[in-house]
Amino acid sequence: MNIENLIPVTALCTYYKVEMPFFGHLNEMGLIEIQIIEEIQYIHPDALYEIEKMIRMHQELAVNIEGIDVVFNLLQKIDALQNELIAVKNRLRLYES
Amino acid sequence: MAFIDYYKILEVDKTVTEAEIKKAYRKMARKYHPDLNPNDKEAEKKFKEINEANEVLSHAENRKKYDEYGENWQHAEQYESAKQQQQYQRSSQGGGFGGFGGGGDYSDFFESMFGGGSARGGRRTSQYKGEDISAELHLDLKDVYTTNKRTLTINGKNIRLTIPAGVENGQQIKISGQGGEGINGGPKGDLYLTFTIENHTNFKRDKNNLYSTVPVDLYSAILGGEVTAATFDGKVKLTVKPGTQNGTKVKLKGKGFPIYKKEGEFGDLYITYQIEIPTNLSEKEKELFAELAKLKNS
Numbered sequence: 001m002n003i004e005n006l007i008p009v010t011a012l013c014t015y016y017k018v019e020m021p022f023f024g025h026l027n028e029m030g031l032i033e034i035q036i037i038e039e040i041q042y043i044h045p046d047a048l049y050e051i052e053k054m055i056r057m058h059q060e061l062a063v064n065i066e067g068i069d070v071v072f073n074l075l076q077k078i079d080a081l082q083n084e085l086i087a088v089k090n091r092l093r094l095y096e097s
Numbered sequence: 098m099a100f101i102d103y104y105k106i107l108e109v110d111k112t113v114t115e116a117e118i119k120k121a122y123r124k125m126a127r128k129y130h131p132d133l134n135p136n137d138k139e140a141e142k143k144f145k146e147i148n149e150a151n152e153v154l155s156h157a158e159n160r161k162k163y164d165e166y167g168e169n170w171q172h173a174e175q176y177e178s179a180k181q182q183q184q185y186q187r188s189s190q191g192g193g194f195g196g197f198g199g200g201g202d203y204s205d206f207f208e209s210m211f212g213g214g215s216a217r218g219g220r221r222t223s224q225y226k227g228e229d230i231s232a233e234l235h236l237d238l239k240d241v242y243t244t245n246k247r248t249l250t251i252n253g254k255n256i257r258l259t260i261p262a263g264v265e266n267g268q269q270i271k272i273s274g275q276g277g278e279g280i281n282g283g284p285k286g287d288l289y290l291t292f293t294i295e296n297h298t299n300f301k302r303d304k305n306n307l308y309s310t311v312p313v314d315l316y317s318a319i320l321g322g323e324v325t326a327a328t329f330d331g332k333v334k335l336t337v338k339p340g341t342q343n344g345t346k347v348k349l350k351g352k353g354f355p356i357y358k359k360e361g362e363f364g365d366l367y368i369t370y371q372i373e374i375p376t377n378l379s380e381k382e383k384e385l386f387a388e389l390a391k392l393k394n395s
Contacts, residue, residue, distance in 0.1 A: 049271075049273070053132050056130075056132055057130075057132060057133075060126065060130070061123070061126060061127050061130055062123060063127075071133065075133075075135070078135070079135075082136075086265060086266070086267040086268065087265075087304060089266075089267060090265065090266050090267065090302070090303065090304075091303050093266075094301045094302075094303060094308070
């Protein structure tokens, strides 16, 4: 991906009023992936939706990084279960119709 | 427009301190925050209520006004007139949760007392993300066999949309930035679109696989032959092996439904043979079947 399509972490810090170490910790926890190009840290735009969620949890709910990790794992499980529920409901329709 | 008991919403007494209100608010926000309750309308509603309650009770001046006029909110306007000279400035000081439309989506009661914006007076104006919108799109199974473009009108806005082939019944997609307008220059909300796929075909669908039943005459089942079977995009001729049993299944690889977002890849079609037993036999046919039975038993 071209560098101009990536978002500098410093820009996110300014926009969301978050300090740099916050992103560093998220990166260490494996919750986001920071790319370093010429000593500048970048985030892929596809990750923005999840990052916004993490920032809201941190700022609005005072959830720490470890807590965010736990919440995201549980949300992923909910998501997987919801998809499974949709598949099971659709399969049930096979026998009901 | 009914009176809203903000203390009851936050489950606190009227005598609580500001710190206790903050604590109660945070506790409830953790329970009902939309990020933690995806696609839960009840939680979203509850979250807006506690957000509104916090907007009022966590600010001393507004709490005082609410306590004084709360149940007689109709008099709040007079109260406002009396305080006009104070040039009450309706802008947010932060601290409220607005990320899901909570920043601008208040009850009529709230707006009657405090106006349309945030109840807090302050210097800094917070930006809020616009409200997320949910919509349902009904499509026929045939419509989602191929990728197609649609223009939807949602909340008066025309939204051009590409619906990838193979979308599932009940599947939800997020269209970023197509929700409500942001507040104070905040980003737009998102549109969550849920598909309801109606099936009026003779095929049953399970994810990417299709299932159908094809009748096979008795003689072809016993002696072997050919049958024509419908697939989703045309007809195919199938060879029926001699001695085929009722309920025999055959798999037509790649003749199922398109795999979502995997262009050119398809599931399989499973055909079940249903052997048709002849009825209304002529005398001659009955004789011949009787002869066959005799042969079988001899």
